[in-house]
Amino acid sequence: MTDVKSYLRDWTMPHVLCPGCAHGIVLRAFLEAVDQLQLDRDKLAMVAGIGCSSRLVGYVDFCTLHGTHGRAPAFATGLKLARPELNVVVVTGDGDGLAIGGNHLIHAARRNIDITVLLLNNAIYGMTGGQAAPTTPEGAVASTTPAGNTEPSFDACKLLIGAGASYVARVLAATPIEMTKVMADGMSHRGFSFIEVLSDCPEYYGRYNNVGGGAEMLTWLARRDAGVAGPLSSKGFVKHVPSSATPAGMMTGVLKREARPVFAGVRRIEPDES
């Protein structure tokens, strides 16, 4: 096992993310997955748009492409078609991937092009100052919704299942080992793999909604997991958090896995083709 820090461009470190931001934990889990799969770092391309999560590609010593806001899946589609031998991974955030680049994401999923999308969902626009995103839960306070968000929020995994992604999973940033496992699984999957990571934003979401700092937010995230929160609160181990800022429980784990023809430009690759 190599030290995952060897995959970093260490002259760029420490990274720009705020104290307690779980995006760094996600990056580490991703590097562990790359290490597990023994991917060639010159054959791994990371593509990102704009946002806190998209900043991650600046710190890794792979082929990286920092594109325009929301257009990372489009850049990645072009890259994969031109250089099919590359492993293409898109790192995007909830605002970048679901609002500004929502169209690009769903159409990449519909085509089932062989790329992996990591969507780091921190339920807010962190980089631009804490505005409400499509994933901000109903009732949560953001800088644009000081009295609580009145709009319902997105379930990104359900959207991507509907759009036709052939691998859909959701993991918690608080569970790094499971995160690594799912990421390695998703990158090995042939076809469009979508992995939503429930990350945190202590600086805006945590502060506005009185959740707390990084450590508190990671615990709070675990309680968002329907598979964890249900049994725990029913046994009284944790106090149920009735706060309006807490969205309904979400299931984690691999939610969909399907073998489907993969888009490769003028032709398509059948599932049983080598």
Added chain:
Amino acid sequence: MSSSSRGLLLAGVGGQGVVLASMIVADALLRAGHDVKQSEVHGMAQRGGSVFSHIRWGSKVDSPLVPLGSAEVLAAFEWAEALRWVPYVQEGGAVVADIRTIVPPGACSDRRSWSTRYPDVDAQVFDCRHLKTRLIDATATATELGNVRAANSVILGSLAAFLDIDLLHWEAAIEGLVPRGTEEVNLAAFRAGREVADARLPRLASAPEGFSGPHEIDIRHEWCKGCDICSRVCPEYCLELDVDGKLAVVNAKACTGCRLCELLCPDFAIEIHPPPAPVVLGAPVLSR
């Protein structure tokens, strides 16, 4: 202790039936026509307390407590309890002990390798005081008979070999005191305990591979932003933020190498190194 009374001791951990066993012993002694006094304490032996019972008998007994170094027999239901109570046994006395080990959570020093500070099962510890020993595996015997909970009766059977009480009294006491419906298995366990041979002592385990002491916590301070996640997730409270928000290792020895802090550090600022040189733990292998 006056010459007219004699003493014995039973010790174990919670749930093993020490108290019931001591009631059976006391009842059998009463049936044999002795004056008997019995006193018991049940207080979480695995958490630092004790689960034991003193019994004294003779023509006339004034106090139930057995003074240090004067018990004729010690019946221990668990290995560490045998070692703990052996000072109560008189020179040349007897120890009946179950060699089963129940490692308390507090003695577990490394959860990754399961190394413990639990004493080795080694009959030589009794040699210096010229004690007669009978080291059995009561749990296995009781399991063979079909009810693991009859292990205390197996120990009573072994204990009976050191006491001059008629078998009839023992059997009457057992039948009268064990829960309804378990008389048969307890009597069978008692008889098996009289005959059961000393258990083969387990060979002392060598140190688990890969374990050689606490892990080293390496903090890269120039990358640390003081978010406090690591210190909050550490199960052993090894890390702490000081007043300036600078991370410090406060209890390096307690680190078990679980790597939670390393995996959950968003800033790649913590690295856990396995200890540098392997240290050989444990006593040499006991041949028997």
